[in-house]
Amino acid sequence: MNLLLVNLTRFGDLLQTQPVVHGLRAQGHRVGLVCLENFAGAAALLEGVDHVAALPGSALLAGVQPGGDWRACTAGLMTWAERLRAAYAHDAVLNLTATLGGRLLGRLLAGHGSDGSNKGTGGDLRGFGLDPFGFGVNADPWSAFLQASTRQRGCSPFNLVDLFRMAAGVGNVDPVYQLRAPTPDALAEAGARLAQAAPPDHAGYVAMQLGASEERRRWPVAHFAALAARLWRELRLVPVLLGAGGERKLGERLRAALAALAEEAGATGPVPCIDLIGATSLPQLAATLRHMRMLVTNDTGTMHLAAGLDVPVLAIFLATAQPWDTGPYRQDCCCLEPALDCHPCPFGAPCPHGERCRRVISANTAFDLARTHLTTGQWPQPDVAMNAAACATSGATPPPNGEARVWRTLREANAEPVTADAPAMVMPGRGFMDLVSLSGHESEDRTRWIRLQRHFHRQFLDLPRTQAAEPSVARPAQPIQPPHGPCVLSEALRTRAADELRQADALLHLMGEQGALLRVRPSDMAKSRFLGTVSRVQALWDNSALFNVLGHLWLCESQGAGGSLDSVLVLAAAYRALVRVWLDHLSPSA
Numbered sequence: 001m002n003l004l005l006v007n008l009t010r011f012g013d014l015l016q017t018q019p020v021v022h023g024l025r026a027q028g029h030r031v032g033l034v035c036l037e038n039f040a041g042a043a044a045l046l047e048g049v050d051h052v053a054a055l056p057g058s059a060l061l062a063g064v065q066p067g068g069d070w071r072a073c074t075a076g077l078m079t080w081a082e083r084l085r086a087a088y089a090h091d092a093v094l095n096l097t098a099t100l101g102g103r104l105l106g107r108l109l110a111g112h113g114s115d116g117s118n119k120g121t122g123g124d125l126r127g128f129g130l131d132p133f134g135f136g137v138n139a140d141p142w143s144a145f146l147q148a149s150t151r152q153r154g155c156s157p158f159n160l161v162d163l164f165r166m167a168a169g170v171g172n173v174d175p176v177y178q179l180r181a182p183t184p185d186a187l188a189e190a191g192a193r194l195a196q197a198a199p200p201d202h203a204g205y206v207a208m209q210l211g212a213s214e215e216r217r218r219w220p221v222a223h224f225a226a227l228a229a230r231l232w233r234e235l236r237l238v239p240v241l242l243g244a245g246g247e248r249k250l251g252e253r254l255r256a257a258l259a260a261l262a263e264e265a266g267a268t269g270p271v272p273c274i275d276l277i278g279a280t281s282l283p284q285l286a287a288t289l290r291h292m293r294m295l296v297t298n299d300t301g302t303m304h305l306a307a308g309l310d311v312p313v314l315a316i317f318l319a320t321a322q323p324w325d326t327g328p329y330r331q332d333c334c335c336l337e338p339a340l341d342c343h344p345c346p347f348g349a350p351c352p353h354g355e356r357c358r359r360v361i362s363a364n365t366a367f368d369l370a371r372t373h374l375t376t377g378q379w380p381q382p383d384v385a386m387n388a389a390a391c392a393t394s395g396a397t398p399p400p401n402g403e404a405r406v407w408r409t410l411r412e413a414n415a416e417p418v419t420a421d422a423p424a425m426v427m428p429g430r431g432f433m434d435l436v437s438l439s440g441h442e443s444e445d446r447t448r449w450i451r452l453q454r455h456f457h458r459q460f461l462d463l464p465r466t467q468a469a470e471p472s473v474a475r476p477a478q479p480i481q482p483p484h485g486p487c488v489l490s491e492a493l494r495t496r497a498a499d500e501l502r503q504a505d506a507l508l509h510l511m512g513e514q515g516a517l518l519r520v521r522p523s524d525m526a527k528s529r530f531l532g533t534v535s536r537v538q539a540l541w542d543n544s545a546l547f548n549v550l551g552h553l554w555l556c557e558s559q560g561a562g563g564s565l566d567s568v569l570v571l572a573a574a575y576r577a578l579v580r581v582w583l584d585h586l587s588p589s590a
Helices: 009-016 020-025 037-043 056-062 070-087 100-110 141-151 160-167 182-197 219-235 245-265 284-289 303-310 363-376 388-394 445-462 489-518 524-542 547-560 565-586
Strands: 002-007 030-036 052-053 090-094 123-130 136-138 206-211 238-242 294-299 314-315 334-338 402-410 433-437
Touching: 002 020, 002 100, 002 141, 009 303, 020 030, 020 160, 030 037, 037 052, 037 056, 037 284, 052 070, 056 070, 070 100, 070 245, 123 141, 136 445, 136 547, 141 160, 141 445, 141 547, 160 206, 160 284, 182 284, 206 245, 206 303, 219 238, 219 245, 219 363, 284 303, 294 363, 303 314, 314 363, 334 363, 334 433, 363 402, 445 489, 445 565, 489 524, 489 565, 524 547, 547 565
Parallel strands: 002 030, 002 090, 030 052, 090 123, 206 238, 206 294, 294 314, 314 334
Antiparallel strands: 123 136, 334 402, 402 433
16 A cells, blocks of 8 residues: 655655655555655655655745645645655555644545545545544544644653554554665765864764753753863764754854863863764664764754764753653663752743753763763663662763663563562553663652553553443453552652542543433533533543643543543543543542
8 A cells, every 4th residue: 555644744754754664665665655745855865755746835825825826736735646646646544643733634645425424536545534523523532632732842751752653543563763775985985074073082973962842951062072071081972063054153152161061171182072063864863863872962853863873862941841752762872861859840931040940950860871881881770870880880980860861762562570569660562661770669659650651551552432321331352451459659649639539530520420311411501511521531630740641631522522422421431431440449448
């Protein structure tokens, strides 16, 4: 089958669809890709794509702005779509872009039948679509969860790559995140460029990405400079600066900081620095990364490129970024985030702490972690990272619990039990990306709550939503299994979560009773009461810091089922089953 994958996202997210492409090819499909024109260069880095169609998004947007000609814009889009069909005769469309624009484009490319269905001249539309009335339709619960998590990044316990895989229907294929390797000529050219700029006595290169999508997500330039100075003076590793042209000033600031550090220390010579910010095309960037012994970076597209090229990564996640959902999809990378109760911070809200998280993680902590991996090939093991005496003996500084949460990435199938309760949370078999703490944070409430969410949400999202709707049925045909063993949350968090689940259970039960009455005695009053209860469930989860992702998911799924009372009741029964099993697990007597 010729399948057309629609992904109208940025550089990093586009690269992260590589496992989807691999999975689709493993299922026997040819894969065409629709991406935004300004990221078409990134599509060339994907392995296994048979055809790339670059959408001229900027030109189309200009056509619908004041003063533009929307009719010419529409005609241009239709011409573009016809040319795509002629160049790549697709049988189906898989849309992984949940925006209205992505859904409209997917519907256009798939065509639609005379009955308004998602089947037409371009085949069926999978992933994110639209119904005949223009309302969003999600192909399955995983697609709905992907949309929910993208509305508020930071609330998902799953890596975005795994959500892409599950929404694309390739979760049963072992994930392979391996981008196209640079050509030998590109590698040779990048190596010569680096060698010409480096001092003769160097021992290799460490790349640094100073930028990020927002200022508050950037580790301070002064910290990068302090790290660069130690890498050179203690390991003779040359820092290589990477990034887009708009980040050149960050490179200038780092070079100035290096000069100031040398002057303060009375150093005999300057710290060398190869500044390639804004000086590499995407193929050149990929070739340069392959010469690096490590990339130290914020949460960036370069991080995902390095992971796909099998380059070790030390990544720092600040403000709204956290490694659980946007971390590098590569085994054995290291991720740091500030050990603050407020991290990750919510989107769209000013920081009440003066962006303290940017300054918490020190250059010394990053250097100690980098040095261990650069000299031994491994990150500090949990027993060493948490053992101050062992670190003192080895000369390393243990990552302090009060400064950073330090994580190592690993696939679930290879997960090692790091605490007594962790084995019950691990569900191998799909190769989901997981994290293991190197800093003693495995047993904190935040980590245990994330693991509980992974355990329950995965089973819940796999459940069908098509059982017979009987309000009295509290559990679906495939019951959700709780973790083995007692609840390991603190009493305060357990009590808080249980209280919110009891409220949800009562409301979902009431919804079932009201729905049953509405079936047999339909009236405006009964309908009003039923819809009021639906809204109360939504409000409960929307206002919850623990279950807000369920609020987004409930919104997506209930709107999709809103045309049928039976469908809404089936959905309510499924959610109540999840709530009750979760509540049972939190019970002190469990």
